Amino acid sequence: MxxxxxxxxxxxxxxxxxxxxxxxxxxxxxxxxxxxxxxxxxxxxxxxxxxxxxxxxxxxxxxxxxxxxxxxxxxxxxxxxxxxxxxxxxxxxxxxxxxxxxxxxxxxxxxxxxxxxSAMQAAAARLGAPLGGDFCAISLSDNLKPWAVVERRLTAAATGDFVMAFYNPASKARPTRIHDAFALLRSLKHDETPVAFARAVGRPDEAIVITTLAAADPGLADMSTLVVIGSSLTRIVAGPGGRPLLLTPRSVPEAP
Amino acid sequence: MxxxxxxxxxxxxxxxxxxxxxxxxxxxxxxxxxxxxxxxxxxxxxxxxxxxxxxxxxxxxxxxxxxxxxxxxxxxxxxxxxxxxxxxxxxxxxxxxxxxxxxxxxxxxxxxxxxxxSAMQAAAARLGAPLGGDFCAISLSDNLKPWAVVERRLTAAATGDFVMAFYNPASKARPTRIHDAFALLRSLKHDETPVAFARAVGRPDEAIVITTLAAADPGLADMSTLVVIGSSLTRIVAGPGGRPLLLTPRSVPEAP
CATH class of the missing domain: 3.40.1010.10 (Tetrapyrrole methylase, N-terminal domain)
Structure with a gap:
């Protein structure tokens, strides 16, 4: 045998x-x-x-x-x-x-x-350079972890002034979690923080929205969307063809 | 014309x-x-x-x-x-x-x-599943940002219990920064936290070391090394052929 x-x-x-x-x-x-x-x-x-x-x-x-x-x-x-x-x-x-x-x-x-x-990289490529500084990736799904852990991590990421990328931002079973996350972020970060919703990047139904934390509609996010929240240094830049780009600069200035 | x-x-x-x-x-x-x-x-x-x-x-x-x-x-x-x-x-x-x-x-x-x-993904692939939970990526270079910003981010990442991936952990010009980072992390995280040094992954001189925060020699890191620091849930698993793997489980338990 x-x-x-x-x-x-x-x-x-x-x-x-x-x-x-x-x-x-x-x-x-x-x-x-x-x-x-x-x-x-x-x-x-x-x-x-x-x-x-x-x-x-x-x-x-x-x-x-x-x-x-x-x-x-x-x-x-x-x-x-x-x-x-x-x-x-x-x-x-x-x-x-x-x-x-x-x-x-x-x-x-x-x-x-x-x-x-990964979806985060495809989204970042379309957006210009949103991940140019330190960043974190957070799954907003609370299927496998308590929502309190998500809140703790959002708070820590804001405290550390990381760029944030959210996976699994919303589902039919949990349509309100992305609204909860934005409510928390609005209490922690500046209104003018750039925000992007990058949906289905690379697929025929790709859609990109660049906005600010104050103006963002969290309802734009579905399970095919990667959400990016800027750091305090992230800004919106006019790119070639008038296309807006996100830039998180490589340099962080000395504190005043 | x-x-x-x-x-x-x-x-x-x-x-x-x-x-x-x-x-x-x-x-x-x-x-x-x-x-x-x-x-x-x-x-x-x-x-x-x-x-x-x-x-x-x-x-x-x-x-x-x-x-x-x-x-x-x-x-x-x-x-x-x-x-x-x-x-x-x-x-x-x-x-x-x-x-x-x-x-x-x-x-x-x-x-x-x-x-x-990215180097982080190549390292994660070799290590098994170290990025199975929320994670952050931090450049330890202080060429472009004050070291105080790095310390603030390491502290925030530990507070949020993120897995951490370090880029640019050491250079000839700044050989002590990785030691400073480990000293800070040892004051914030458990001794048994899994740590990996993944050097030149995919190249002929690839080298992987899996250890713990207490036992790690930060001097192993050079500019071709991606360093991974586990979350409180990351563990070392015996993989096929006796090869150690890093696992950050998808699930986070409810707090007791």
């Missing part, structure tokens, strides 16, 4: 959507996989290939999906867990490592995470 | 180094450019092409380089300002937008920023 082939488990970042933002490493790994595992819209992005098995699942079943992928890899298959954006940034890498940690069987397969362009 | 051709100015992220992390968009833009402008090691990464002009400069002249690129674009040329990693993350995008803002002449060229895989 031959020993089974060593399995391979890759968590693959597909980027924000367009093929021109898909790394060669991710494209090759998806093509070579025996099995694709992921949330349905991400699996649907991958070209179909005869002989490849596609396991598309609903959202909010990340751990089940991760366990399934591990079982396939243990059986000697080449498995790609496909994730939007970067799998390490509010995506599948943490769920897979959690499943590896909880797995009572030895992990006798090769494991790797393949980075991808 | 014909009207001059409309120029094109792209700030291009080349990623951490290997070609498999270079996006097709970045590769095509570099190939199509009339002029490549950038810090010498980044220009050297681009394949040479007959007819293309290479303008490689020393580090720390970002604004001069940006002004030069703008002048070329205004003259109708296709210009690629090449940057390591993601140009929006502690790289060339902010310098170029600053130069656009300061430019007294109208910006009659097309401008775009092309995202790339």
């Amino acid at each position: 031959n020993a089974p082939q060593t399995g391979h488990l890759a968590v693959v970042g597909l980027g924000p959507g367009p093929d021109h933002w898909l790394t060669p490493e991710a494209a090759e790994t998806v093509t070579a996989a025996d099995d694709l595992v992921g949330y349905l819209p991400y699996v649907a992005r991958c070209p179909e290939r005869p002989g490849q098995v596609r396991h598309a699942s609903d959202n909010r079943v990340e751990l089940d999906r991760a366990r399934h992928a591990i079982a396939l890899a243990r059986a000697g298959r080449r498995v790609a867990v496909v994730s939007g954006g970067d799998p390490g940034v509010f995506a599948m890498a943490a769920a897979v490592v959690e499943a590896i940690e909880a797995d009572p069987q030895p992990a006798d397969y090769v494991f790797e995470v393949l980075p991808g362009i | 014909n009207a001059p051709q409309t120029g094109h100015l792209a700030v291009v992220g080349l990623g951490p180094g290997p070609d498999h992390w270079l996006t097709p968009e970045a590769a095509e833009t570099v190939t199509a450019a009339d002029d490549l402008v950038g810090y010498l090691p980044y220009v050297a990464r681009c394949p040479e092409r007959p007819g293309q002009v290479r303008h490689a400069s020393d580090n720390r002249v970002e604004l001069d380089r940006a002004r030069h690129a703008i002048a070329l674009a205004r003259a109708g040329r296709r210009v690629a300002v090449v940057s390591g990693g993601d140009p929006g993350v502690f790289a060339m995008a902010a310098a170029v937008v600053e130069a656009i803002e300061a430019d007294p002449q109208p910006a009659d060229y097309v401008f775009e920023v092309l995202p790339g895989i």
Whole structure:
């Protein structure tokens, strides 16, 4: 009897959507996989290939999906867990490592995470240079953490004068959380702080709104929107063609 | 007389180094450019092409380089300002937008920023899932900001219990700053907080060290190192092949 082939488990970042933002490493790994595992819209992005098995699942079943992928890899298959954006940034890498940690069987397969362009980077590219200084990324979803933790982090980020990027700013189940976040930020930061809503960047329905904290309508944010809140130094600059750009300068002046 | 051709100015992220992390968009833009402008090691990464002009400069002249690129674009040329990693993350995008803002002449060229895989993402991929929760990215360089601002941000990031990623952790000119940062973090965070030094990820001299805040030797960090400091929930997990992985779980428990 031959020993089974060593399995391979890759968590693959597909980027924000367009093929021109898909790394060669991710494209090759998806093509070579025996099995694709992921949330349905991400699996649907991958070209179909005869002989490849596609396991598309609903959202909010990340751990089940991760366990399934591990079982396939243990059986000697080449498995790609496909994730939007970067799998390490509010995506599948943490769920897979959690499943590896909880797995009572030895992990006798090769494991790797393949980075991808995250929504924050795609949004920043369109906006000019909003992340030119120190920044933080916060998921506003309170599915997996208490809202008090989100409030504590928003307050800390304002105290540290970080640029902020919000993932998962709103959902049908939690339509008011983004309003709560803006109410808190308005109590902590200047009215004229630049704010951007960058929706579906790189996809056909891309939409960019640049405004200020006082004028912003938090209702613009849906689950496809990346929200950027400037630091005290972020400003709106007239770019080529009259397009507004966000700039967080590299330099922070000495305090007066 | 014909009207001059409309120029094109792209700030291009080349990623951490290997070609498999270079996006097709970045590769095509570099190939199509009339002029490549950038810090010498980044220009050297681009394949040479007959007819293309290479303008490689020393580090720390970002604004001069940006002004030069703008002048070329205004003259109708296709210009690629090449940057390591993601140009929006502690790289060339902010310098170029600053130069656009300061430019007294109208910006009659097309401008775009092309995202790339940043050092933080490459490091996170190798480490497993250190960025599974909210995180912040901080440049420890005090060339462009007072050290008091860095201290304020480290303190805020610890207060908010963010995972932290440090860029520019050390240089020959400022070898003690990383020691100062660790001394501050040791006064604010638990001894057992996981810490990683991820050096030159994706390049031949890649080196990964996973340790704890108490045991870490800050002297391991050089300018090619991305340093990760865990949140209170980050833990070290035994991965496949006995390789240690960092996991910041997606869930934050309710306070007791």
